[in-house]
Amino acid sequence: MTTITIPIIPAKQTFAKVKAPHELNLEGICVFAAIGFFLDTDTYWKDQMVLAPASQHILDDNGFLIRSEPWFKWHSNPRPVSFVQALDEFSGLFETIIKEQTIDRRVILPLSGGLDSRTQAVALKKLHANVFSYSYAFMHGYPETKIARAIANACGFEFEGYVISKGYLWSVMDDLAKINNCYSDFTSPRQMAVVKHLQGRGDVFCLGHWGDVLFDSLNLPQLLFEEEVDVLMKKLIKRGGQQLAEKLWQHWGLQGGFMDYFRSRISDLLSQIDIEKTNTKLRAFKSLYWAPRWTSVNLSIFEHISPISLPYYEDRLCEFVCTLPEDHLKGRALQIAYIQRHAPELAKITWQDQRPFHLYNYHLNKVPYNLPYRIIKKIQRTLLAYMGSPCIQRNWELQFLGDSNQTHLIKRLAVSSFHDFIPEPIIKHYSDMFYRGKTLEYAHPMNMLLVLSQFYKN
Structure with missing residues (x-):
């Protein structure tokens, strides 16, 4: 047997086997498509997991998880310090x-x-x-x-x-x-x-x-539990991510609806954090699952x-x-x-x-003190766009936009074997919408389709 102790915030993922069919974790992949990372201990596979943070895990000689026990739990015990x-x-x-x-x-x-x-x-x-x-x-x-x-x-x-x-x-x-x-x-x-x-x-x-x-703090008022779940869902789901996840969920014929499944997962994980104050609880959630x-x-x-x-x-x-x-x-x-x-x-x-x-x-940094700077920057951005050099704010703009990038991206998504996993009509829908000018709305789905195509290739 092997004992593995995972830090409060681990710097890397540590994988273990679990007794389950060696099948794709399609529900987990839908969540991945929606938020950009796997939730909790999920991986691409049903018979594999990532060891939870702030816990001690016992594995057998074949790498199967036997049991886990948390050694630290996020809490809120503020001291009366100045x-x-x-x-x-x-x-x-x-x-x-x-x-x-x-x-x-x-x-x-x-x-x-x-x-x-x-x-x-x-x-x-x-x-x-x-x-x-x-x-x-x-x-x-x-x-x-x-x-x-x-x-x-x-x-x-x-x-x-x-x-x-x-x-x-x-x-x-x-x-x-x-x-x-x-x-x-x-x-x-x-x-x-x-x-x-x-x-x-x-x-x-x-x-x-x-x-x-x-x-830092999220600066939220004290919320009811369901309101906290709403906040997390809104922060987690990327623009266009819900639509992509729902399309995949429907294509794979998964039971129920994606958003009902996702809400139940978030509710379950958040309910396990024994902290009353909203801002402190959500910081703990992000540190447990986001980081x-x-x-x-x-x-x-x-x-x-x-x-x-x-x-x-x-x-x-x-x-x-x-x-x-x-x-x-x-x-x-x-x-x-x-x-x-x-x-x-x-x-x-x-x-x-x-x-x-x-x-x-x-x-x-508020009106009227920041107006001169904002006006100057607005003029600069307008001039750059007029000259054909719009201001770049996101890396995907440099990697996905332009004729050469489009050729590379479409080629990566056009592999016929990948279409056995995600059908060509879904890929074509997102590619067409992205390159017809709705780049911001469809950038995240294009990112996720690209990484899923590479995973399927590997």
């Missing part, structure tokens, strides 16, 4: 974690215009770490690398900026499918476009995933190059969050205060989500 005391505790714990994960190693730090990586940069700067930092932006997109470069310069880090190029996907997609095993779409992990440049640049990645969930099955799936791309560290995934930080009053977690307050206290020069650099404002004046 914000300043919470900030002191966060500072000490976060820096301890960063030090433990990076000591005596050259760090590769992906930088963005947001707060998670900026908070890491402050800690690494304080620890005098040896850091290579980088960022990337879309071709014809917002120049995010400008903010990242300013952060790196203020910290004295080595820095490189990269551009996500048009159509890179088709030369790397087969490799990407092997790395993430088709458990995510192929355009979301844009790091695949630049990962070849990071080979040999350091000893460990310091990745900032999930900080924006742990150290391990969506965010973590493509961490393997980084790990393909160098070992990874994830300070916000650390068990101690998750446990710490469970002991804080919800008010201390709202609006990224702890991260903002940490940066202001320890690196005020970084706090004065533009916060991308609040541009053109920074961490001292972002509260001015």
Whole structure:
């Protein structure tokens, strides 16, 4: 027998066998098509599962799961601590974690215009770490690398900026499918476009995933249980995802209706979280099911190059969050205060989500204070579109649009054997609608059809 202990937020999926027919998990695949990741412990197969987070699992010698027992449950036990005391505790714990994960190693730090990586940069700067930092932006997109470069310069880090190029996907997609095993779409992990440049640049990645969930609030009022389920369903289902899932559900002749099945799954999972307050409960739900099955799936791309560290995934930080009053977690307050206290020069650099404002004046990002910036950006976008270079905001725009990309995408979906799995009329419907101008409404279904075609091929 083998005992496997899974962290609170695991960085990778660990698979086990279960006694069931070796058949496709069609209900689970429909959920995957709707939301972009598999729910709970689901996989493509009925006789395979992913081991649940925050639990200890016993497997037999053949890899079959015998039993599981949770060793941690998300909870809400806020202590009567002041914000300043919470900030002191966060500072000490976060820096301890960063030090433990990076000591005596050259760090590769992906930088963005947001707060998670900026908070890491402050800690690494304080620890005098040896850091290579980088960022990337879309071709014809917002120049995010400008903010990242300013952060790196203020910290004295080595820095490189990269551009996500048009159509890179088709030369790397087969490799990407092997790395993430088709458990995510192929355009979301844009790091695949630049990962070849990071080979040999350091000893460990310091990745900032999930900080924006742990150290923020959904700012919802207290809701009834069914209202909480409604919120989750709305947040989970991607644009066009419900329609695609329902088409597949009907084609495969599954019992009942997809939305009834999906609601029952979400209700069951949410009911198992013993937390009363809505915002805290939904944070726990996302950390239990969203992070391990969506965010973590493509961490393997980084790990393909160098070992990874994830300070916000650390068990101690998750446990710490469970002991804080919800008010201390709202609006990224702890991260903002940490940066202001320890690196005020970084706090004065533009916060991308609040541009053109920074961490001292972002509260001015409202009418009339932000009108001049919004007007200028509107004019710039209009001029770029008029000149045939519209502003790129999403990776699928670079990988799916244009004649060459269309040829590649349609070719991948036109394999006759794939039509045994998903019929050609469904594929043609989505392809036609996508390339007739309804790109935003049909982008997610095209993403999911592409990944399902690659899974079926493999």
